[in-house]
Amino acid sequence: MIMKEREISLKAIGLEAMLRRLPEHHPRYADIENELRKTRAGENGEKILADVFNKYQFPFEHYIFHDLNMQSTGKFQVDTLFLFQQGAVILEVKNIAGRISFPETQNQLTRTLENGQVDAFECPSVQLERNKMLLEDWFNMHLTPIPIYQAAVFPRPHQQFENLRKDLTLLFPLEIPIFLRRLTSFHSAIDVSELEDIANKIADAHSEFDPFPLSNRFGIQPSELISGVRCAHCGFHGMESIQNGWGCPQCRYVDPHAHIEALLDYFMLLDYRISNKTARQFLRLSDEQKMKRILRRTGIPFEGDRRGRVYISNLELVRKLYAKCRSKVMK
């Protein structure tokens, strides 16, 4: 049973918004592009992992959690946690292109691309050990300790490896069901009702990872970002307020809801808190009353009165605004 599905990663969506609002010559532009590439690769790997569990049915009691964020003696994130009567299994995906090698003396892996370029990455065993320790702490704090197993998943089926580490279980996606079924030959550590109880407690303990605001992480000042309402048709920043919404002075495109993306960008990039004045600056809108109507209609909770009023967003609202933008594009 899948207890927690993978959600769309808002981090990649935020990074894309950042690139749209940052001048290409900005010194951090390439770093953000790189971060976006890494985030997308990780996401694709996690999707392949989630697909294995969508396709395969396990003929025994089990619970699956994708993209789990928990906290015990520290915060930790698990790509997939598989819970069954034999214990818990942590699966971490490493979606890295190229030939992979595990140098014996370092806690790193290197990958060699076809053009000869060599890059180093943290060895998944480090991350797995850390996550195992923190999950063990969580079980000790909340329940009784249960056995924890772990494996790294490399989602590219033709990937080549050198010098595999003996302390690291490495799986291709299709090997995951076989690996998990083999573990069922071990004796049960938990009875079925206890298992359900643990699964519910894990589901309750999850709190979604919040990557925002992104500008802080990259040391980018608000003034460095391009303000304005963006035209979804031609990409121009600076749609003008017209009677029925927004009009693009470049391509004449009219969009009644173009402000939603601009507000979404503000929340993801700069701050969850926005006043009428800062919203008008960012959207380049002089009409205070129109801004008030926009903010009210968007359904963002607020505190304070009149000029001191601040609208306060959160991750859930960002997800809703993003869904609104997407449905707009599809129409």
Ligand SMILES: [Zn+2]
């Ligand atoms: Zn346009």
